[in-house]
Amino acid sequence: MSAQAHGGYRVEEADLARDGDAAVGVWRASLRDGAGRAAKLEWFYRAAPEGAHLQVLRPGTGHEVLGTAGVGWRRMRAGARTLRGGLLADMAVLPGHRTLGPAMQLQRAASDRALAEGDLVYGFPNANAVPVVKRLGYVHLGDMVLYVRALRHAPYLERRLPRPLATLLGRAIDTAFALHDRLRNLHRGALHAQWSEGPLDLVHPRWPRPGMLEGVRDRAALEWRFAHNPLAAFRFLYLRRAPDAQPMAWFVCRRDGDVLHIADFGFAPGAPVAHCVATLAREATARGGRSLVVECCLPDEERSALLRAWFRERQRRPIYARWRDPEQAARAVRFTSFDEDE
Structure with a gap:
């Protein structure tokens, strides 16, 4: 020793x-x-x-x-x-x-x-x-950014307005957001949503980017990190154009009261991110969710797509790395909670 x-x-x-x-x-x-x-x-x-x-x-x-x-x-x-x-x-x-x-x-x-x-x-x-x-x-690799998308706005408005007014205004805002989602994605058709207690036996879609550092997500890694995790309960959500089609998006979800935390996710190349997030939002709202929360470090294209899907940045914390060969250091990084230890 x-x-x-x-x-x-x-x-x-x-x-x-x-x-x-x-x-x-x-x-x-x-x-x-x-x-x-x-x-x-x-x-x-x-x-x-x-x-x-x-x-x-x-x-x-x-x-x-x-x-x-x-x-x-x-x-x-x-x-x-x-x-x-x-x-x-x-x-x-x-x-x-x-x-x-x-x-x-x-x-x-x-x-x-x-x-x-x-x-x-x-x-x-x-x-x-x-x-x-x-x-x-160690050198600064990137930042884990906390993003939040509100699903029910009244609880947030109650911090500044009387409850009756916050409830009324919140419902109006909720309706406006839901209508905007439907109109923006009307031509795409409804997505089939499938919930699972663990990862399905398939290749989980991702947006590749040359040189981007990311964790390898095979079934064994996803099962250990989420399905077998004793510290929290996670569920997997797969979105498809049809029940027998390959997933165009997937999310690993953890419920904390009325907040749905997205611990990991992926989109197929070219997937309509806003449409997928809108379907996720409807699934969460139907289960009593007040907001969606995700913490991640994303390449610019995926971050922009998340912002266009109504997520807003709240706070950041840094990622630091030390490389055995600094000349081999990656120039871009994609991390989610999958890459953490809890």
């Missing part, structure tokens, strides 16, 4: 059988949503189809687990190139040890370990962690 020692601490490869419970304890003390941490250990580190590994921070002469840094392997592509990407996950340090030195040790050990076996390592650092990853040679 290799170890890196510095400043009274050392970083080692975790033995999940021995260190798993202690790692879960660190996560519960340091990260949000502590209740699902034990389930994540099994799902992310033991059951991932491409594998994962975990580094642990220990005191210089002891065996306690003071912090963790994980890497989950992902099969990726950039144009015609097949890549092995490492997703940084579960960076956590117990209170009392949260100084720059231990954080740098963990991040360096995780990224060096990943780049010894893979082509790149990437993550979604919060504002406090950005200086750390920059010092380790």
Whole structure:
């Protein structure tokens, strides 16, 4: 077992059988949503189809687990190139040890370990962690942008208007949006919608772009990431021109109250995005949805299509990556929640 020692601490490869419970304890003390941490250990580190590994921070002469840094392997592509990407996950340090030195040790050990076996390592650092990853040679890859499309406008209007007026005006706006969708897509005909508890056995359509970095979405990866995820319940929606036709769009959906989160999606080349989103909106509204929410990093063409389908940007968070060979770095990226760890 290799170890890196510095400043009274050392970083080692975790033995999940021995260190798993202690790692879960660190996560519960340091990260949000502590209740699902034990389930994540099994799902992310033991059951991932491409594998994962975990580094642990220990005191210089002891065996306690003071912090963790994980890497989950992902099969990726950039144009015609097949890549092995490492997703940084579960960076956590117990209170009392949260100084720059231990954080740098963990991040360096995780990224060096990943780049010894893979082509790149990437993550979604919060504002406090950005200086750390920059010092380790990470570069800004893009931004995960949160987009929202309102389906029922009254709840938003109630923040500024009396409820009776907000309800009346909200219904009028809802009707106007629905009518606009129907008129804009009237010549295209209705789409057939099929819901599924897991991914169907088919090639999920996507918009290819030369050199674009993206995760490989085969059935095994989609099943593990969504259908077998113990942290949330997802459903798949496929849209077709006819029941026996190939899908022109697909969405992975998670319900959170009256909000429908789109965790992953894809469109066939040339698909009418606004028409597909309008069908998704009707499906969500019929199930009591108030809004559609999706967080993603898209190439310009797909982002523009999403904006034309009434999605609006709300906030951003950065993606940083470190490449084994910086000259091979991708120039464009397409990430969704599929490419994250929860």
